[in-house]
Amino acid sequence: MAKKDIGKFTGEAVTFQIPNPAGGVKMETFIPWALVKRGVRRKIITPLDTPQAFADESAQEREARIAAQDSALVRALGLAHYWQRLLDDGRFTSMTEIAQAEGLNPGRVSIIARLVHLAPDVVEACLTGDSGIALEHLIRNGSLPLDWQQQRRMIQAKS
Numbered sequence: 001m002a003k004k005d006i007g008k009f010t011g012e013a014v015t016f017q018i019p020n021p022a023g024g025v026k027m028e029t030f031i032p033w034a035l036v037k038r039g040v041r042r043k044i045i046t047p048l049d050t051p052q053a054f055a056d057e058s059a060q061e062r063e064a065r066i067a068a069q070d071s072a073l074v075r076a077l078g079l080a081h082y083w084q085r086l087l088d089d090g091r092f093t094s095m096t097e098i099a100q101a102e103g104l105n106p107g108r109v110s111i112i113a114r115l116v117h118l119a120p121d122v123v124e125a126c127l128t129g130d131s132g133i134a135l136e137h138l139i140r141n142g143s144l145p146l147d148w149q150q151q152r153r154m155i156q157a158k159s
Contacts, residue, residue, distance in 0.1 A: 014054075073126050073135040080115040111139045119148035122155060 018026045083098050092098050095113055099106040115138065118126075126133055133155055138144060145151055 071135075073133065073138070076112050076135050077115050077118075077123060077126060080113050083109070083113055084116045114139070114144045117144065117146050119151050122148075122151055 014029070016028045018028060020026050083092075083095070086092050086098060087095075092101070095110050096106050098113075099109040102109065118138075122133075137155070145154065
């Protein structure tokens, strides 16, 4: 294995007691772990006597990772907060400068930047995927209200 490959634990360790034919007991400890992806996909082949619970847990984690792919709304929220941090730190003085640096349309940048003003519970609903909100619903008319109660009413009306 490459030196870059770092392992991480993915579950609880399990100890097996295996009787020896000559008498006594041989103990084995199974530690579930996986390699962290570092640019090139790595695959670990688990032993044949791997507990079924570990195999089920890894399958569920894999499905959760696939289901948690970033949507356009999550990416837009991330960009909006990143751009706001750039403005707060003084790296840029306006959204127009950010648009030029990113190579994007200034109008689109200003619309996405308004997502910073979303209510915290609305942002949480967007991140967990519970809301069913689409990015187009939030930015379609271009006027996202600053009042959090109005935002919640607007989102409930569109859901």
